[in-house]
Amino acid sequence: MSLETEINFTLNGRPVTVRVPVAMKTLTMLREVLGLTGTKYACGEGECGACTVKVDGRTLNSCLMHAVDCDGRELVTIEGLKSPAGMNPTQKAFVDHGAVQCGFCMPGMIIQADYLTDDDPQLTREQAQRGLEGNLCRCTGYTKVLDAVEAAVEAKRCGR
Amino acid sequence: MDQKVTAPTIEKKTLIGQRVKKPDAPDKAIGKTRYINDMVLPQMLIGKVLFAGRPHARIVSIDTAAAERLPGVHAVLTGKDAAGLRFGFVRDNAALKDKVRCEHDEIAAVAAESEEIARQAIGLIEVVYEDLPGVFTPEDGAREDAPQIHDNFPGNKSLYFEFSHGEVAAAEADSDFVVDNVFRPHHVTHCCMGTSCAIADFDHNGKLTIWTQTQYPYNYKMDLAPALGLQPGDIRVIQPPVGGAFGSKLDVYPYEPIAALLAKRTGRPVKVIYSREEEFKASPTRQPAIIHMRTGCTRDGTLTFRTADVLLDNGAYTSWGPTIPVIMMRTVSGHYRVPVVDFKAQAIYTNNPYAGSFRGYGNVQTTWATAQQMDMLADMVDMEPLAFHLKNSQVSGEITPQKSFLRECVLVECLETAAGASDYSRKRKEYAAARAEPGRYKKGIGLASSIHNAGGAKIHKSDGIGTILKVDDYARVTVITGASEIGQGIDAVITLIVAEELGVPLEHVLIVNNDSDIAPWDVGVHASRTTFIAGNGTRRAARKAKAQILAAAEKMLGEPADTLELRGGSVVRDACGTPLIKLDRLLRQMHFQAEPELVMVTDYYEPKSEPEGAKHVSDHSAAYSHAVHVAEITVDTLTGEITVDKITMAQDVGRVINRMGLEAQIEGGLAIGLGYALSENMLLDRGLLKNPCFRDYKLLTAPEMPPLDLHFIESDCAEGPYGAKGISELPTIVIAPAIANALYNATGVRVFDPPMSPEKVARAIDAQRQAAGG
Known part of the structure; x- marks a missing residue:
């Protein structure tokens, strides 16, 4: 019943060609077609940020974006942040500062934090609070998340 | 043995109290x-549930023929497939229902090749209902002419608890001041980021493996078995990583036996997973209550008695929610030195969603009342609240009327630390004096405390x-x-x-x-x-x-x-x-x-604690602990909006084990408490949930989290590991009344039914102005 189309895009640095139903959301494509389950479903209507991914360097809720709109773009998911050398500075900061509890919101939270700290190397704690407003977390109370973002800013500044 | 060792000496270093990263x-x-939500098994089918979507109705007929004919559908089950398989605390629940008693009652379930097919099949099931008059408050449910929700629970009466100690009438006669209020803690829900999910699979011998989010895997087997007609021993429970629980996974809920019934029928693994809307509608809530509380004291500020008459909105079925009086009464009898106590709690069935356990378990609701009445009494006696609290504080070695033995009690230290660090007494006086001055924004500071079990609670045969x-x-x-x-x-x-x-x-x-x-x-x-x-x-x-x-x-x-x-x-x-x-x-x-x-x-x-017992007179926990919160807020008196500027907290943690984990639990517990206090609210209209989404059910976000000043008081618990006590519920319990007391300090108004939303605060301020003739 569903019309399908073929799309080409870059996913975590590698080219991907995939056929997807035109009504499918990017979140569903990532999780169910491409097997990248790091990106989470938690509300499906852009209210919680658990499904946040990077598209052409900016972040958005993959539950709101149609998969066909990925065509020709560059996507980075939580699986694409780390390198063979290990976790990227944002991921490492989240682990080191106790920002991860159940961890379910963390893929989206970390992607967003990574974007914010890349986008503004001078990011303040207050700016980070506002920048993470769209990412809900039920475990942490955000305090350790913000500690981690401050540490990530520092780590990136020092080139680590 | 000749061990040639040239290595340098290894110094003694302790990890206790250090910051250790979580291995996960x-x-x-x-x-x-790989969370349970991410799991896929070979041959796995997707299960989907048809919810009633109405609060109270007779099921006249169900036609599943069209759903069964849909290609890709492997099974369609209805109430008759779960007939006789009652489960739950008082065996009032079933995986699939023969009558509708609340909006999310599970009427039918489908197992299909895909989510899409399962959804379509659900849409093809035709049910004819005959709606019945409903009951939506416990007061209405308790009326003689109220519609009956369960045939075998006359008068809609569910569980009842009581405890009393001493003569209230005599104590009241000896009291110079008595406060008397009705508090109405509301419906909120856990909002785990990972929605509810279960995967069930049977082997050839009829043994069930269930992948579940449960947080109590052993009694879970005992509770799940009757819903399936199995022996508990024939159930294997596997717990993949979960996206939060907070008490919501401390019971069996119908989606779990539904997954198993579908797996049994199809012979294939079946996964049931909720959407966010389903999660809001079908998962348990915190237990709402109507608490009529009275507390008395003498002119010198000594507490004389406390009574609580509690009506619980049981909802349609009995899970852990209506059992919270077990903890409520410990707070009524143990929050400060109360010589005379009378506690009664009746749960009444309604056609509302039903409550489970939720971090803070009854104590969130009770402390909302006790901690505000402490503040009110201090005002009546004209004592500085800190002095009033200190005068009535227990010390190590005291035993409460319910025989909670406070072996290591540092309530005084917690009070002095939190009040001292926040400069509570000076600010309170200053803000109270500024109340009458002109100005839209008012600052307030409030102090609250509570007591909670911190060494388990022996409500089962074993802890x-x-x-x-x-x-x-x-x-x-x-x-x-x-x-x-x-x-x-x-x-x-x-x-x-x-x-x-x-x-x-x-x-x-x-x-x-x-x-x-x-x-x-x-x-x-x-x-x-x-x-x-x-x-x-x-x-x-x-x-x-x-x-x-x-x-x-x-x-x-x-x-x-x-x-x-x-x-x-x-x-x-x-x-x-x-x-x-x-x-x-x-x-x-x-x-x-x-x-x-x-x-x-x-x-x-097995901890050294005594079974709770039917009379509730026992040392039911191996340790007890206190926390004191001081909230500093700014109130916009025009809009009623409360901004929390800072929280200072002192808690008896026994001994810090993993400092990073301890801080993380306290911070997260506070956030849940803040949401409860200020914004979270399930809006129910005649049993129907009107805000089943994060847009309309407002969780705390990062910009709203205030700066925290955490103080850990180490009482060195003799029975605890390295002296540690349990810690994770008190942060959720104490913060809301601290903010309520701060609201009073800032404006002179009180809100008795949380959340303290802008609308309610603005209305209360307006009512106060009108009463004052302005």
């Missing part, structure tokens, strides 16, 4: 952790834990424990304790705690008990292993075991730290010697 954090941070610990030939330690990790950080605590006792690196400790066929009994993650109980179990097991290792070392090295210690992966001389042999080498020598031995020990730890 790295995989979660890189997106590798214990089994632990199996083995050390392999490479000095890698495996701890097989009943303690569940639901994100709260018990794996880090267990790792820390093993490393502390056996002197091995943290990363050499492996934990197996997610399979009921492997790990031994534990009652579950609840009652702020896991660090206390599992911490003790782990330490006892590790010490047994250590004794075996050092006894072997004594034989091999010819030095007395009591002069040896395990440090830095070696056996060392305790006094000077000189390493004598690497631990892994010693273990291999033990294993491969003429009389070989392996290090594998077992332990069963």
Whole structure:
């Protein structure tokens, strides 16, 4: 019943060609077609940020974006942040500062934090609070998340 | 033995109180952790539920023929497939219903090849309902002419609890002041980021394997079995990583037996997973209540009595929610020194959603009342609240009317620390004086405290834990424990304790705690008990292993075991730290010697607490703890909006074990408490939930989290591991009334029914102005 189309895009640095139903959301494509389950479903209507991914360097809720709109773009998911050398500075900061509890919101939270700290190397704690407003977390109370973002800013500044 | 060791000495270093990372954090941070929500099994079908969508109705007919004919559908089940399979606390629930008693009642279920097909099939099921008049408040449910919700619970009466101590009438006659209020704590829900999910599969012999988010895997088997007509022993519970629980997974809910019934019918694994809307509608809530509380004191500020008459909105079925009086009464009788107590709580069935357990379990609701009345009484006596609290504070060794033995009680220290660090008394006076001055924004400061069990709570026959610990030939330690990790950080605590006792690196400790066929009994993650109980179990097991290792070392090295210690992966001389042999080498020598031995020990730890009992007079926890919160707020008197500027908190933690995990639990607990206090609210209109989404059900976000000043008071609990007490519920319990007291300090108004939303605060301020003739 569903019309399908073929799309080409870059996913975590590698080219991907995939056929997807035109009504499918990017979140569903990532999780169910491409097997990248790091990106989470938690509300499906852009209210919680658990499904946040990077598209052409900016972040958005993959539950709101149609998969066909990925065509020709560059996507980075939580699986694409780390390198063979290990976790990227944002991921490492989240682990080191106790920002991860159940961890379910963390893929989206970390992607967003990574974007914010890349986008503004001078990011303040207050700016980070506002920048993470769209990412809900039920475990942490955000305090350790913000500690981690401050540490990530520092780590990136020092080139680590 | 000639052990030539030239290594430098290894100094004694303790990990207790250090900051230890969660072992599960790295995989979660890189997106590798496979949560139950992410799991796919070969041949797996997707189960979907048809919810009633109406609060009270007779089911006239169900036609599933069209759904069954849809290609890709493997099974369609209805109430008749679950007939006779009652489950729940009072056996009033069933996986699929024969009558509608609340909006989310499960009427039919489908297993299909895909989510899409299952959804279509659900849409093809035709049900004819005959709507019945409903009951939407416990007061209405208790009326003589109220519609009956369950045939076998006349008068809609569910559970009833009472406790009394002393003569209220006499105590009241001796009182100079009495406060008398009705508090109405509301419906809120857990909002786990990972929605509810279960995967069920039967083997050829009829044994069920269920992958579940449960936080109590052993009693879970007992509770699930009757919903399926199985023996508990024929159920294997596997707990993959979960996206939060907070008490919501402390019972069996219908989607779990539905997954199993579908798996049984189809012979294939079946996964049921909720959408966010389904999660809002169909998961348990915090127990709402109507609390009529009265507290008295004498002119010198000594408490004389406290009574609480509580009506609980049971909702349609009985889960853990209506059992909260067990904890409510401990607070009514134990929050400060109260010589005379009378507590009654009746739960009344309604056609509303039903409540389960939720972090803070009854104490959130009770402290909302007791802590505000403490503030009100201080005002009436004209005492500075801190002095009033201190005058009525218990000290170590006191026993409450319910026989809670406060062995190590540091309530006074908590009060003085939180009040001192926040400059509470000076600010309170200043803000109260500024109340009458002109100006839209008013500052306020409020103090609240509470007491909670901190060493488990023996409401089951056992509050214990089994632990199996083995050390392999490479000095890698495996701890097989009943303690569940639901994100709260018990794996880090267990790792820390093993490393502390056996002197091995943290990363050499492996934990197996997610399979009921492997790990031994534990009652579950609840009652702020896991660090206390599992911490003790782990330490006892590790010490047994250590004794075996050092006894072997004594034989091999010819030095007395009591002069040896395990440090830095070696056996060392305790006094000077000189390493004598690497631990892994010693273990291999033990294993491969003429009389070989392996290090594998077992332990069963049962805390020294007494069963709750029907009369509720028992020392039901191995420890009790207090916390004091001071909230500083700004109130916009025009819009009624409350901004929390700062929270200062002092809590008796017994002893800090993992400092990072402790802070994280306190911060997260506060956030849930803040949401409860200010914004979270399930809007129910005649039993129907009107805001089943994050847009309309407002959780706290990052910009709203205030700065925190946390103070950990170490009372050194004799029974706790290294002196530790359980900690995770008090932060959620105490903050809301601290803000309520701050609101009063800022404006002179009180809100008795949370949340303290802008609308309610603005209305209260407006009413006050009108009453004052302005």
